[in-house]
Amino acid sequence: MRIFEPHAHMFSRVTDDYERMALAGIRAILEPAFWLGQNRTSVGTFIDYFDTIIGWERFRAQQFGIHHFCTMGLNPREANDDRVNDDVMAILPRYLEKDSVLGVGEIGLDDQTPKEEKYFLGQIELAKQHELPVLIHTPHRDKKKGFERMIDLIKDSGFPMERVLLDHGNEETIKITKDLGLYSGFSIYPHTKMDPRRMVSILKEYGMERMIINSAADWGISDPLLVPKTCIALEQAGFPDEAIEQLVWDNPITFFEQEGGRLDRAELEKPANIDRRETWDGNSVLRGQDPEKY
Amino acid sequence: MTHTIPYPDWQATLDEKARTFLETARERVAENGAEVLPVLFPQLPRRLGREIPGSGLAVVQGRVWDWGAWRACDLAALELVEEAEIPGSMRVDLFLHGDMEERLMAMRTLVPAPVTDATIELLGEAQRTNTVPHFEAAICDSNLLVRALEHSAFGIEDFNRMVLKLAFIDLPLSRVLQATEHANEDLSRMLQDLATEREAAGRAVWADTNRMIARAPTAGTLARLIGGLEHGDDRQRLAAAEGMAALPKRSELAELARERWEREPRPQIRTALEKITAP
Missing domain, CATH: 1.25.10 (Leucine-rich Repeat Variant)
Known part of the structure; x- marks a missing residue:
């Protein structure tokens, strides 16, 4: 089974994760720009982070046979921070044109403040200008209200619904989003938010169309193998292979595919080329091993 | 600034969409100057392509390079940086905040230009980062490494370190034009x-x-x-x-x-x- 993992923060994961993910069939990863666990105090740290996810992190994934892409954006938590918000908006246009950047994200609402709304709408405009889809983070608290508010904002902005992925959904939010023409994302976590068993139930009820699942693996208690584990749960529940492939391969590719050739389906047919003689910024994933043997 | 016109008809292999993109990009540069380059540069490989449309040795005021190493996106990048009269600091910025392809174009467009402080800084990056395509773009298929010796901040010790790195990553000596003379x-x-x-x-x-x-x-x-x-x-x-x-x-x-x-x-x-x- 080929898997496109459409939401994993590999920046905060180790090489063992890449190895296990590749062995479990994960052929491509999309890494949304996000909050790093504590607030940044200047735009320079965003620049370095953005450079890392288009540079070193992409290289690191490739060294394990995985194609790496990302989305760029000002996350809602730091949209509230005047030390960085305007400056990050100013640097985004150059990053939104990078080859490996497939969308604007993750953006959205968290505490649901006026500032979050301002920068959310500003980034919807950037997505229009750069002809990119948007990956939207939804609030962990007061989620239903946050979903409804974001849907209203998107509708008012005139942004096409089929280019919207509303992430971190659950049994409640799918009732709101199922008929809107947007993509519904579900982050499957160990013990919280959404688990494989509940995901199977949702998919039984609503089908595979415009559904996307991910692990949202990050620096917290999370599991980068939860997409392949959910595939097994779906298989056990009697879903045919074609339906599972639609969920974990076709849907995310169709969503992130766009004019201009940044995501080449044909290229994804093969694992990324592993060449451990290569380096990025003088660095390699090897620690003294002979690149010709390891 | 002297413009280095790439060999005639280099755009003949471009399709209409690519030609239109390049035309629009030129207009944006003419209107706004170098400040639009960070947004235009990352688009060049996917809009113009990575094919090599021609070949032949260029010799301009002692600068020698082989067009056979230049892809369509590199040629477009050269036209844009010259149109923009790019400052050295912008060349360095395009490299430092660029992806693989942008870094490659930032290096390659140094080749037909006079050697400046930015050239020396970027040669230092090529040496330090050890990324083969960037190293190749900087010192292979031209005499840039030899020309760098004209700059007071680049001595024979720097030249030697670059040739040693060439050996370390196993690239052919013949691609560094005139290197054996030194x-x-x-x-x-x-x-x-x-x-x-x-x-x-x-x-x-x-x-x-x-x-x-x-x-x-x-x-x-x-x-x-x-x-x-x-x-x-x-x-x-x-x-x-x-x-x-x-x-x-x-x-x-x-x-x-x-x-x-x-x-x-x-x-x-x-x-x-x-x-x-x-x-």
Whole structure:
């Protein structure tokens, strides 16, 4: 089974994760720009982070046979921070044109403040200008209200619904989003938010169309193998292979595919080329091993 | 600023969409200057393509480069940076905050330009980062490395380190135009030490080692060249023969070369050996 993992923060994961993910069939990863666990105090740290996810992190994934892409954006938590918000908006246009950047994200609402709304709408405009889809983070608290508010904002902005992925959904939010023409994302976590068993139930009820699942693996208690584990749960529940492939391969590719050739389906047919003689910024994933043997 | 017009009709292979994009990009640069380059640069490979539309050596005011290394996106990048009269700081910024492709274009567009502080800074990045495509774009298929010696901040020690890195990543010496003219004993020692280290580890030695060291022999050079004539690898044997042919006192080795010639099965190596024995 080929898997496109459409939401994993590999920046905060180790090489063992890449190895296990590749062995479990994960052929491509999309890494949304996000909050790093504590607030940044200047735009320079965003620049370095953005450079890392288009540079070193992409290289690191490739060294394990995985194609790496990302989305760029000002996350809602730091949209509230005047030390960085305007400056990050100013640097985004150059990053939104990078080859490996497939969308604007993750953006959205968290505490649901006026500032979050301002920068959310500003980034919807950037997505229009750069002809990119948007990956939207939804609030962990007061989620239903946050979903409804974001849907209203998107509708008012005139942004096409089929280019919207509303992430971190659950049994409640799918009732709101199922008929809107947007993509519904579900982050499957160990013990919280959404688990494989509940995901199977949702998919039984609503089908595979415009559904996307991910692990949202990050620096917290999370599991980068939860997409392949959910595939097994779906298989056990009697879903045919074609339906599972639609969920974990076709849907995310169709969503992130766009004019201009940044995501080449044909290229994804093969694992990324592993060449451990290569380096990025003088660095390699090897620690003294002979690149010709390891 | 003198504009380096790429060879005529380089755009002939572009489709209409690509031509239109380039035209619009030029207009944006003409209107806004270099500040739009960070947004335009990342688009060039996917909009213009990575095909190499032509070939041929360019020689402009002592600057030499091979168009055969230039992809359509590199040619477009050159036109845009020249149109924008790009400041050195922007060249460095395009490299430091660029992805793989942008970094490559930032390096390659240095080649036809005068050597400035930015050139030296970026050559330093090529040396430090050790990323093969960027290193190639900076110093291969042109004489930029040799021209850099004209700059007061780039000395023969810097040149030697770059050639040593070339050996380390196993790129052909022939791609660094005019490099052999700056052979020196210190470089020969560095290359010989690298070769010895590789041999001790059972790893391959840069095939061009013997070509370079023969041009500035130092202690151990002659023995290494003579030993090279018996190497089991054809490339190493050829390099040893060519190196010996370049030695200042090659006539002293004529007897050895003749003896090897009789046993040498490869015509190309036999030809090189004949040059050693020639009066």
